[in-house]
Amino acid sequence: MQKYLGKLYYIIPICCLFPFFSAPLALFIGILLAIFYKGEEVVKTGKLTKYLLQASIVCMGFSMSVHDVVQTGKTGFMITVVSVAVTMVCGIILGRFLQVQKNTTMLISGGTAICGGSAIAAIAPVLGAKNNEISFSLAVIFVLNAVGLFIFPVIGHLLEMDQTHFGYWAAIAIHDTSSVVGACSAYGEQALQVGTTVKLTRTLWIIPLALCIAFFNKNKASKINIPWFIFLFVVAIIIGNYIPGMAETNDHLSWLGKKGMMVSLFFIGTSINMKEVKETGVNTFLLGIILWIIIAVLSYCWIRFVF
Template sequence: MHPIIFAVLVTAAIGAIALNWLSAGTSLLVGIAIALVSPHPWVTQCRSYSAIVLKVAIVLMGFGMEVSAVAATAGTTFWITLLSLLLALILGWALMKLLKVDSQIGLMISSGTAICGGSAIAAVSQVIKPPAEKTVVAVTVIFLLNLVALYIFPVIGHWLELSQFQFGVWAALAIHDTSSVVGAAAQYGDQALNIASTAKLARALWIIPLTVILSLILKPKGMKVTIPLFIVFFVLAASSRSLIEANLVFDWLSDLSRYLLKIALLMMGLGITKQTLAAIDARPFALGVILWIALSISSLFLVYLIT
């Protein structure tokens, strides 16, 4: 399709988001529809810019939270986060052997399920140094499951009559990428969004001990472990809310974060291609699905235990 038509469709979608006509989930769906109907050469850019916009949205979201609430949520979810992480890694290893999935692909899918999707896969790939095609398989499996989670988790949450707190924690534990966590929680309610964002960022920090342990086992050369900067800025934003009297400005920045979240999800959808969907191998996909279902059920059980 002509680039002008693609540009018109994207502009119309952004306008609909600005007018608040599209929810977070619908924004992603519109992006996918545009990408499949109107193939374009900017797939890589859409994916990379989506990640950047999402991180900015998360940082701005911090201006709508009190740092004490952030700390309380992180403390409350520490043990169930650790338990769900260990379960995902151990079960992922067992399923990898059972299904005879390539060990590098299996480790990346298990890590992405256990911690935070694509970010965990990227961190682990720095340690195990897989071929590019293996990383693509792992990322694609996680990405497709994220799309499913974005839509079915709010439905299941309402069906189970989960509270805002329960759903926020469950989404943070059971959904892979931060984008889908905040997207699903945004559809459930503002309190769920705040809880999910905080718990998810606390979960993301487990990338650090995981990569350190892998590096000690594999001893790769030149591997560096870093703390994601957007998490640091999120904490600073939440801290500023408690220290500075500028609530009107902070409320505006918090509202802006929700707009940017929808833009990020739209761009994520624009990064989908027919080739991406056709490249999935059955065994890695089966590993991802079974592991994700097991983590979703077990983490929901843990959420019920603490509430």
């Protein structure tokens, strides 16, 4: 059985190159493999997934319009500021009410407010978080992130959201960039462009959030991890728009980015640690779930009635 499952580990990334394969399916198969297969490939690809994900996002930038990106960034700025602040405040209050450890509360709140696992990885050193606090927070965010990829497109269609509104909503309410891209790509091309742009703009808030935590935590020696790949994403957009004769190349790079994102989601699925998920406390999961519902509902209401 393990032998055949091991072969799937190499077959699925190839399947991701074909039109019939989708991002949610890639993630779903990855999670199934994580449950039933424990080969050494999981460890090896786990180290490469981060870089494949970032490279895929950069490649998708080549086909994006500078004008659309600037307009999307401007429009989404205020809702990003408000949603990050509201999420952090609600998270701290809920954490105290549910009696979740302070560091775990901050990690889950930061992951929900900005960009999931990337935010947790960035602020964990600033907090001086222990390994088990980081693991539990990542487990909560990963599970909710996977659920979001599957249910958000369905909810979006039920609520009859247009692609632009869905792109904003997914970027604000889904945790990780990978699942935002996956959910938006399942919804439509315009949703994908809006969602990717808003989410990457949102990711930059890792820096001020980490600085604020360091200030209040009085931890000046902490290292802040800056998401440098976002600047490469901007460079890709500029090259794609202003260097002549790049149209066909841009299309190929964009296609490569979308397929790379699908492979990344598969590898992310295979990296789930079921032991950590089982060991995560009920209150910790409740914190993540309630906070997620709050930000999803509030951001939807803003987009639907105020935006």
